[in-house]
Amino acid sequence: MKTFTYAIIGNSVAAIGAIEAIRSVDRTGSIGLFSDEPHHVYSRPLITHYLAGEVSEEKMLYRPPDFYERYGVQAFLGAQVESVEFENRRLQTAGGESAFEKLLISVGGRPIVPKIAGGDLRGVFTMNTWDDAREMKSYLPAVRSAMVLGGGLTGLKTAEALVEAGVRVTVVELAERVLSMLLDRRSAEVVVKQFENQGTRILTGTTISEIRGGECVESASLSDGSTAECQMVVLAIGVTPRLDLVQDTPVRTNRGIFVDRRMETSVPGVFAAGDVAEAYDALLDQNRVLPVLPNAYAGGRVAGLNMAGGERTYDLGASVNSTTFFGYPVVSAGSSAIEEGAEIIEGDDENGYRRFIIQDDRLTGFVMTGEVNRAGIVLDLVRERIPLNGLKDRLLDGIGLIDLPEEIRHKKLRGGTCCHEKH
Amino acid sequence: MACRLCEVGCKVEHSEHKHVIKSFKREKPVARLLVEESGPLSFATQCRHCDEPACMFGCITGAITKDPETGIVNLNAEKCIGCWTCILMCPYGSITRTNGARPTAAKCDMCPGREVPACVEACPNRALVLMEDEEPAVALEDAA
Numbered sequence: 001m002k003t004f005t006y007a008i009i010g011n012s013v014a015a016i017g018a019i020e021a022i023r024s025v026d027r028t029g030s031i032g033l034f035s036d037e038p039h040h041v042y043s044r045p046l047i048t049h050y051l052a053g054e055v056s057e058e059k060m061l062y063r064p065p066d067f068y069e070r071y072g073v074q075a076f077l078g079a080q081v082e083s084v085e086f087e088n089r090r091l092q093t094a095g096g097e098s099a100f101e102k103l104l105i106s107v108g109g110r111p112i113v114p115k116i117a118g119g120d121l122r123g124v125f126t127m128n129t130w131d132d133a134r135e136m137k138s139y140l141p142a143v144r145s146a147m148v149l150g151g152g153l154t155g156l157k158t159a160e161a162l163v164e165a166g167v168r169v170t171v172v173e174l175a176e177r178v179l180s181m182l183l184d185r186r187s188a189e190v191v192v193k194q195f196e197n198q199g200t201r202i203l204t205g206t207t208i209s210e211i212r213g214g215e216c217v218e219s220a221s222l223s224d225g226s227t228a229e230c231q232m233v234v235l236a237i238g239v240t241p242r243l244d245l246v247q248d249t250p251v252r253t254n255r256g257i258f259v260d261r262r263m264e265t266s267v268p269g270v271f272a273a274g275d276v277a278e279a280y281d282a283l284l285d286q287n288r289v290l291p292v293l294p295n296a297y298a299g300g301r302v303a304g305l306n307m308a309g310g311e312r313t314y315d316l317g318a319s320v321n322s323t324t325f326f327g328y329p330v331v332s333a334g335s336s337a338i339e340e341g342a343e344i345i346e347g348d349d350e351n352g353y354r355r356f357i358i359q360d361d362r363l364t365g366f367v368m369t370g371e372v373n374r375a376g377i378v379l380d381l382v383r384e385r386i387p388l389n390g391l392k393d394r395l396l397d398g399i400g401l402i403d404l405p406e407e408i409r410h411k412k413l414r415g416g417t418c419c420h421e422k423h
Numbered sequence: 424m425a426c427r428l429c430e431v432g433c434k435v436e437h438s439e440h441k442h443v444i445k446s447f448k449r450e451k452p453v454a455r456l457l458v459e460e461s462g463p464l465s466f467a468t469q470c471r472h473c474d475e476p477a478c479m480f481g482c483i484t485g486a487i488t489k490d491p492e493t494g495i496v497n498l499n500a501e502k503c504i505g506c507w508t509c510i511l512m513c514p515y516g517s518i519t520r521t522n523g524a525r526p527t528a529a530k531c532d533m534c535p536g537r538e539v540p541a542c543v544e545a546c547p548n549r550a551l552v553l554m555e556d557e558e559p560a561v562a563l564e565d566a567a
C-alpha cells in the first residue's frame with residue numbers, strides 16, 4: 001500500500017491552491033490526488049462558456065497539461081474516494097487503499113435536485129460539471145426552448161449560454177428577485193434588464209410544479225398555473241457541500257465541514273477547503289459556506305501551507321463575486337444584498353449602477369455594474385475596515401489610491417505583497 | 424508632475440504598431456499603469472507583482488500566473504474571458520480592461536524583451552525607477 005505525505009480528495013481549485021502552496025515549501029513530500037471526475041483540472045465556471053461554444057477543450061484547463069508532472073503529483077483521475085478511515089489515516093477507492101499523513105478534503109458541492117413530477121424525463125439537466133455541459137450540448141439540437149429553474153449565478157450563467165446557443169429561454173425563480181444572495185432589488189433589476197434585452201423572460205415568485213412529456217421533456221407547468229412548451233429543463237436551485245465522506249466520522253460538520261482559521265478540521269492533520277468547507281468569513285467575522293472560486297484557491301493555499309508545516313491563517317474569505325451577463329459587468333462584495341439597517345449611497349448613470357452600504361462609518365459591502373475598474377480598491381476599504389470620514393462623498397465618483405488616508409496610501413505605494421496578506 | 428508620458432509609453436509598447444501616431448490613430452491601446460492626481464499630489468500606480476497575488480488567486484480561468492523565476496505576474500489574454508474577478512481582487516486597482524469587441528483584462532507585464540520598461544524610459548523626471556531587490560516592480564523614486 002502506498003503512503004502519501006499529502007493526500008488530496010477532489011481535483012479542482014482548492015486542490016490546486018494547496019498543491020502550489022505545498023510545493024513552494026516542500027519539493028519532495030509525495031502528493032496523491034484523487035478525483036472522481038476523469039478530467040485534467042479544468043475551470044468549473046467555464047462550463048457555461050463551453051456550452052455556449054465560446055471556449056475550446058484546451059482552454060477549459062485551469063492549469064497546463066503537464067501540471068501534475070511538473071508539481072510531482074500522482075493523480076488518480078476517475079478514482080472516487082469511497083471512504084476515509086480518519087483514525088488509521090487511510091482512504092479507499094475502487095482500485096485499492098492508500099495511506100496518508102496529511103489530508104485535504106476539497107470535494108466541493110453537489111447540485112440540489114428538487115423533487116418535481118417528471119424530473120426523470122430526458123432533457124432534464126443539472127449544471128455542475130464539464131460532463132453536464134457536454135451532455136447538454138449534445139442534446140441542444142433537439143431544443144428550441146428551455147426552462148431554467150433557479151435565478152442564482154449558475155442558473156443565470158446557464159441561461160445566458162443557452163441564449164447564446166440560439167435557444168429561447170425562460171428563467172423561473174421562487175424568490176422575489178434573482179441573485180438574492182448577492183444583490184438587492186435594484187441591482188437585481190439591472191441584471192434582469194440584460195436578459196430582457198435578449199428577449200429572455202425571467203419569472204420570479206414562482207416555480208416549476210410539473211415537467212411533462214412522453215420520454216422527453218415537452219412542456220413544464222408553473223405554480224402560477226401556466227404551462228409552457230420546452231424541450232429542456234435545467235435545475236439550478238443551488239449546491240450543497242458534499243458531506244458523504246465525513247458523515248458519522250469525528251470530522252465536525254455544520255452546513256459544511258467546519259474548519260478553524262488554519263483550515264484544519266476537528267481532526268488534526270485533516271484539512272478542508274473550497275465549496276465543501278464552512279470557513280472563516282473575514283468580513284462577517286464568523287464561519288460560513290462561501291462557494292466562490294477565489295475563496296477556494298485562497299483557502300486551499302492556506303491549508304497547503306499548514307499541511308506542509310507552516311503557520312498561516314485564512315483571512316481572505318469573503319463574499320466576492322464578479323461576472324458579466326451578455327458582456328455587462330456586475331460586481332458585488334460583502335453585505336451587498338441588504339436592503340435596510342444601513343446607510344445606503346446609490347447612483348445610476350451612463351457608467352452603470354452603484355450601491356455602497358455603510359455601517360458605523362465603515363463600508364461593509366457594495367455593488368458596481370457597468371464600469372467596474374478599480375473595484376479592488378473599494379473591496380479593500382471593506383476588508384481593512386477603513387473609516388470613511390470624507391471619503392463617503394467620493395465613493396460615487398470612483399475611489400483611487402490617492403483618495404485613501406495618507407498612512408494607508410503610503411503602505412500601498414511601497415507594498416510589494418497584497419496588502420491584506422499579513423506576514 | 425503628472426505629464427502622463429509613462430501612460431503614453433505604456434500604451435505604445437502594448438500596441439500592435441508600437442508607434443505613437445499609428446498606435447493612437449488605428450488602435451485604442453490602454454495603459455497598464457495609471458497616473459493619479461489630486462491637487463498638488465500625483466503619482467503613477469501599477470502592478471506590484473505581489474508575492475501572493477490576489478488577482479491570481481481569484482482568476483477563474485487560470486489566465487494569471489506568477490513566473491517562479493522572474494517573479495513577474497503575467498496575464499494570458501488568450502485564456503482570459505473578461506469576468507473581471509481579478510479587478511475586484513486587486514487592492515491596488517492595477518488591472519484594467521482592453522477596448523474592443525472581446526475585452527480582456529490587461530496589466531503590467533514588465534515589458535518583456537526590453538531592458539527598461541517603457542514607462543520608466545518615458546519618464547522625463549526620472550521619478551519612476553525599476554526595483555529588483557525583492558519583487559520586480561516599477562516604483563516611484565519618492566512615493567508621494
Ligand SMILES: Cc1cc2nc3c(=O)[nH]c(=O)nc-3n(C[C@H](O)[C@H](O)[C@H](O)COP(=O)(O)OP(=O)(O)OC[C@H]3O[C@@H](n4cnc5c(N)ncnc54)[C@H](O)[C@@H]3O)c2cc1C
Pocket residue numbers: 009010011012013014015034035036037044045046047048079080081082106107108109127128129153154157242245273274275276291292293294296321322323483506
Ligand atoms: C456554472 C458555474 C459557474 C460558476 N461561476 C463562478 C464565477 O463566475 N465566479 C466564482 O467565483 N465562482 C463560480 N462558480 C463556483 C466555483 O466553480 C467554485 O467555487 C469552485 O469550483 C470550488 O472549487 P472546489 O475546489 O471547492 O471544488 P469543486 O470545483 O467543487 O470540485 C470538487 C471536485 O471534487 C470531486 N469529488 C467529490 N467527491 C469526491 C470523492 N469522494 N472522491 C473523489 N473526488 C470527489 C468532484 O467531482 C469535483 O471534481 C461557478 C460554479 C458553477 C457550477
Ligand code: SF4
Pocket residue numbers: 481482483484485486487498502503504505506507508509510527528
Ligand atoms: S478577467 Fe480574465 S484574467 Fe481576470 S479573473 Fe477573469 S479570466 Fe482571469
